[in-house]
Amino acid sequence: MRPRRWPGPRGLRSRLLAAFVLVTVVAAGAAAWSGAGAAGAALVSSHRERTTGDVAVRIAEAAPQLSYPPDRESLDRLRQAVGGDTAVTFGELSSSEGLDTSLVPGGLRAAVRREHRLAAQRVTLEGRSWLLVGTPVMITAPDGSRTASGIEVYTLRDLAGVEREVAGVTRAAAATAAAALPLAALLALLAARGVLRPVRDLRDTAGRLASGDLDARSEPQGADELAELAGAVNDMAGSLQESMAAMERMQADARRFAADVSHELRTPLSTLAAVAEVLEDATGGMEGDARESARMAVSETQRLVRLVEDLMEVSRFDAGTARLHTEEVDVSAAVRDCLRLRGWSEQVRVEADGRVRARVDRRRVDVIVANLVGNALRHGAAPVRVRVRALPEEVRVTVTDSGPGLGEDVLPSVFDRFYKADAARTRSAGSGLGLAIARENARLHGGDLTAADTGAGARFDLVLPRREEER
């Protein structure tokens, strides 16, 4: 069974701090406690020795002048000599002030009577601590032999003073222990910094790797586990970088291959296109089936030419060799020219905010608009509208149709190369690269091309910055 996780600080720094402070509190507290206890015990015992010695001296000084066997007056004299709250007894006779002999504990009385030695005991009377000292008074023969005289003395001595001293010692010890806390906290912070700096380095390195900087490495410091971790992270980054480089190399190879292929195809194709033109002129004199075949060969050749041209355009984008030739252009006029050249002016309604000036590549804008409007006319349905809007920072050209629109499964991949929304339309006139090229052209301007479904057709938004971006 796993114990419930204790709620507590989660950060490394606060955990280290808490552990250090806790250890310090326990250690300093225990040391202070035992030190104060030992000092207090020494204080109490030395006070006890002084007190009992004082009582013995007072009795010894008074005793030779006392009559023996003692009368009441002798006992009074001895009591006064001892001083304080004292009781002196001799058999039935007793003299006492401030101390009732019935309060004397049995253990102390037994020690006095049986051991014939001075004895002391701590007692609590009326909430105060006292040292109760008891002793018999002995008779010594001239040869040194001792016998009990039957006189017993009990006296109370106040312990308040020594208890105040002990409390003072305890307070001082507690204050010293408390003074160790800031030091412990400081040490904990230093230790935490030593641990946390490499951890923070590692975190930063991992963050840079995640954001694509594959050159990011951690400097392993020292030879501890954290340094090993940093080494492992560096190794991981190294192998990741290698495989990324290999992948990029393979992609570049594939693109170069496509570029080479389309380039190699162009020369024979231009010959083929010239031949096709001759063939087209000659179809007038052909019989039915032959004429049909010749026309199909001509149209397929033309399609092949367009496909290769598109492939070469895509290859230029991939290789990064596509160049913008910008000039000051009225985008509204460019759109109208594009439609007029292709004979679409009658089918398409253009809404423009007057003259919309921007620095763009006229040819590329023409390619984009032609592709969008051509798609709308081919795949969508009338009415097809083109709206040109001038916004403060950008020009927005929106092409909408009233066709079936773009399904949710189509929308994410509509700009993919050779993507065909409808498998049945594979033989359509397009190369399958038109939208991909259109978007590359928009991005080359620093703008973008996005697709959406209006619910009643498809909508394409071309956004071009009005000013040429710093590149």
Place this chain on the structure above:
Amino acid sequence: MRRICAAMAAVLLAGCGAGPSEVFDGGPAPTGVAPGVTLYFLDERGELTPDRRDTGRLGSISEAMALLLTGPGGSGLHTGIAEGSVERMMVTVKPGLVDLVTPLEIGEVTPAGIDQIVCTALGVHVQSGGSTDTRVRVGFVQPTPESEELRTCPLIG
């Protein structure tokens, strides 16, 4: 965790002082009461004999010396100290030593008389709680080596 708690509790309890009910030994009991004082005189054969006087209390060494110098009275004992001349003596008690300064000349005291003085002084000192190993020095009026001697009582210790 429970074991750690128990260990910490044990450590904390070990720091606590002793309880209040313990009886501490405070050393030997004081002494000094006595029914009377013991003086030393000489019997017929000239030997030291204790003679207890029932004074009702022990008294001081000076008081015992005064009684000794007064003489044996009618007890049938003798004294080796010239009688009648002096009645007082200076007594100083130092650690391990009782210093007596007599107003006597060395010729006024027999060696047994010196023992009388030493034994009586030492007896009172011991009965007051002093050690039996204490030495006694008896000083005389004239400068004499006898004055420097540290003596013990042949009957005590």
